[in-house]
Amino acid sequence: MESGMIISNVGLVGDYFKVTFYAPEICATARPGHFVHMKIARADDLILRRPFSICNISPSSGELEVIYKVVGAGTRVLSTLREGEVCDLLGPLGKPFGRPAPDEFPVAIAGGYGSAALYMLTREAKCGGAALLGARTREDILLADAYRTAGFEVAVATDDGSEGHMGLVTDLVDDVLLRHHDKKLRFYACGPTPMLMAVCRLMLDRGYPDAEVSLDHLMCCGVGACFACVVKIKADNPDGYYYARTCSEGPVFKVKDVYLEK
Amino acid sequence: MADLATDLGRIKLKNPVMTASGTFGYGAEYHKFYDIAELGAVVVKGIAPFPSHGNPTPRVAETACGMLNAIGLQGPGIDRFLHDEHYLPFLRTTGATVIVNIWGRTIGDYAEVARRLEADKEGIAALEINISCPNVKAGGIAFGTDKNLAAEVVSAVREATTLPLITKLSPNVSRIGEFAAAVEAAGSDMISLINTLTGMAIDIEKMRFKLANRTGGLSGPAVKPVAVRMVYEAAQAVKVPVIGMGGIATGADAVEFLLAGARAVAVGTATFGDPYAPLKVIRGINDYLDRHGIGAVSEIIGKVK
Ligand SMILES: Cc1cc2nc3c(=O)[nH]c(=O)nc-3n(C[C@H](O)[C@H](O)[C@H](O)COP(=O)(O)OP(=O)(O)OC[C@H]3O[C@@H](n4cnc5c(N)ncnc54)[C@H](O)[C@@H]3O)c2cc1C
Numbered sequence: 215m216e217s218g219m220i221i222s223n224v225g226l227v228g229d230y231f232k233v234t235f236y237a238p239e240i241c242a243t244a245r246p247g248h249f250v251h252m253k254i255a256r257a258d259d260l261i262l263r264r265p266f267s268i269c270n271i272s273p274s275s276g277e278l279e280v281i282y283k284v285v286g287a288g289t290r291v292l293s294t295l296r297e298g299e300v301c302d303l304l305g306p307l308g309k310p311f312g313r314p315a316p317d318e319f320p321v322a323i324a325g326g327y328g329s330a331a332l333y334m335l336t337r338e339a340k341c342g343g344a345a346l347l348g349a350r351t352r353e354d355i356l357l358a359d360a361y362r363t364a365g366f367e368v369a370v371a372t373d374d375g376s377e378g379h380m381g382l383v384t385d386l387v388d389d390v391l392l393r394h395h396d397k398k399l400r401f402y403a404c405g406p407t408p409m410l411m412a413v414c415r416l417m418l419d420r421g422y423p424d425a426e427v428s429l430d431h432l433m434c435c436g437v438g439a440c441f442a443c444v445v446k447i448k449a450d451n452p453d454g455y456y457y458a459r460t461c462s463e464g465p466v467f468k469v470k471d472v473y474l475e476k
Numbered sequence: 477m478a479d480l481a482t483d484l485g486r487i488k489l490k491n492p493v494m495t496a497s498g499t500f501g502y503g504a505e506y507h508k509f510y511d512i513a514e515l516g517a518v519v520v521k522g523i524a525p526f527p528s529h530g531n532p533t534p535r536v537a538e539t540a541c542g543m544l545n546a547i548g549l550q551g552p553g554i555d556r557f558l559h560d561e562h563y564l565p566f567l568r569t570t571g572a573t574v575i576v577n578i579w580g581r582t583i584g585d586y587a588e589v590a591r592r593l594e595a596d597k598e599g600i601a602a603l604e605i606n607i608s609c610p611n612v613k614a615g616g617i618a619f620g621t622d623k624n625l626a627a628e629v630v631s632a633v634r635e636a637t638t639l640p641l642i643t644k645l646s647p648n649v650s651r652i653g654e655f656a657a658a659v660e661a662a663g664s665d666m667i668s669l670i671n672t673l674t675g676m677a678i679d680i681e682k683m684r685f686k687l688a689n690r691t692g693g694l695s696g697p698a699v700k701p702v703a704v705r706m707v708y709e710a711a712q713a714v715k716v717p718v719i720g721m722g723g724i725a726t727g728a729d730a731v732e733f734l735l736a737g738a739r740a741v742a743v744g745t746a747t748f749g750d751p752y753a754p755l756k757v758i759r760g761i762n763d764y765l766d767r768h769g770i771g772a773v774s775e776i777i778g779k780v781k
């Protein structure tokens with residue numbers, strides 16, 4: 215547990231904000247896929263913490279960035295916090311993404327804030343990678359330039375066609391498979407649950423059962439104690455699944471392990 | 477430093493602060509933060525004779541100063557609890573005072589899980605019987621809302637084990653004192669309350685229930701006044717020690733329960749917001765006693781005027 219002092223908290227695009235904390239202890243061990251469980255300052259009547267993926271860290275300066283969308287009471291208060299205010303942070307929590315091997319070409323498939331959750335992969339990729347970013351409309355596309363600066367090629371899909379491909383982000387996968395058929399591809403995904411279920415099916419179909427998805431769910435304790443945050447994971451029992459805790463056994467799971475509803 | 481030692485009849489605690497079942501996992505989750513042996517007792521999540529999936533999701537919803545949960549008693553079952561290194565074998569290594577919360581779908585289930593724990597009781601200080609679960613043989617009505625059934629469960633467990641028994645009462649009844657007296661008469665060595673209050677929340681934009689289970693149990697600061705009242709009534713109705721819980725987040729909250737007649741307290745939902753909450757409650761009780769020049773926590777039990 216660390217007191218994260220806010221260094222800056224600024225609006226990005228649309229309802230998205232970026233908050234930067236001074237949190238050197240968490241930065242020291244954070245990896246892509248990890249999250250922090252945040253007690254939002256001043257939101258005293260909200261008894262629960264809020265989980266947010268770690269978007270970027272600077273271990274040397276102790277700075278930790280989170281990109282968040284204002285969707286409800288907690289994120290609304292968060293967006294009003296100023297430099298110098300302190301949010302208590304638990305983290306880094308969860309099981310992170312597998313590290314891409316030096317000869318692997320990471321492909322990040324992102325929907326919404328998933329783009330932030332996957333961004334840290336650019337730090338671990340040795341020879342570039344690709345980011346497939348999906349959003350409702352062009353204003354909601356996050357971090358496209360940052361991915362490019364980090365040496366990733368970027369392809370975009372929007373629901374309304376205002377930028378890139380008009381349609382689903384999963385539609386962009388086959389093009390990557392074609393263009394990079396000579397490389398050892400490794401897939402990572404984060405975004406809304408329906409998108410991730412589509413990613414699971416697609417990855418299994420295209421022969422990538424070890425692709426990883428970060429399955430986010432409503433959380434309570436964040437440390438594996440309450441069983442609020444569960445998702446169905448395949449198991450060797452008559453039902454074929456068990457409820458795994460996304461906070462402690464995940465949020466990252468391999469697509470071959472995710473139990474897909476018929 | 478006041479004397480925080482707490483006498484619950486057949487068990488003695490180093491301080492009066494326990495964890496509430498279902499909010500502290502099986503101890504290991506919070507042992508990463510601090511030494512859980514510092515707590516008065518660790519009450520683990522409910523154990524049944526069988527493993528169980530629990531309810532569909534979403535299982536929780538935050539509400540004004542509280543939360544609803546319908547976890548549905550997901551758990552590993554008694555076999556894994558006794559033998560898997562994450563559960564009882566781990567707890568034994570910590571030196572913590574361990575209380576095992578038990579549940580079942582039939583009276584036979586309760587007796588069976590108690591028998592299994594009796595046979596492997598090293599490191600177990602007491603059992604806490606959760607009677608707030610649906611009785612499958614009676615159309616899903618909770619054991620804890622029928623006085624006779626509640627007493628039957630306690631008698632069956634009493635026959636299955638010599639371990640000290642705590643019966644955890646459901647607050648979803650109109651006369652709590654009668655339930656307290658009924659389980660005392662059936663052989664319960666202690667009483668704990670309150671379990672969660674049945675509630676419901678609706679997402680008006682989506683026009684849907686917030687919980688997949690539709691109803692859930694309300695906990696957190698919102699329930700505290702109800703809990704204090706019920707603890708007071710239960711303590712008036714029985715001679716056995718009462719353990720109070722419901723919305724405790726600070727030492728001051730805990731002192732309210734102690735003054736109302738609880739000999740010990742449990743911290744639940746507050747731990748989700750702050751993993752250190754149970755330790756802070758211990759410190760807060762001590763500070764209160766020091767501030768009032770009271771030497772021992774036992775001196776304030778039931779002293780409300
Ligand atoms: C592992 C993980 C990583 C996340 N990373 C990010 C991120 O990097 N950026 C970002 O913008 N959002 C992220 N989210 C979603 C974020 O936690 C929610 O948007 C946030 O909790 C909403 O809080 P609120 O009080 O504004 O909303 P409310 O709707 O008022 O919140 C009520 C309750 O629902 C929960 N909740 C609401 N929406 C979600 C959701 N989508 N997922 C989980 N819980 C939710 C809240 O935590 C709270 O307990 C992540 C979620 C998880 C589980």
Ligand SMILES: Cc1cc2nc3c(=O)[nH]c(=O)nc-3n(C[C@H](O)[C@H](O)[C@H](O)COP(=O)(O)O)c2cc1C
Binds near residue numbers: 497694745
């Ligand atoms: C997520 C959650 C899970 C719970 N699981 C159990 C359980 O398995 N068995 C039980 O007897 N009580 C369970 N409870 C009830 C608590 O132990 C406690 O009685 C209640 O929450 C009131 O205390 P609080 O307001 O401090 O949380 C649970 C409560 C919550 C919030």
Ligand code: FES
Binds near residue numbers: 439442
């Ligand atoms: S949030 Fe409590 S177990 Fe995951």
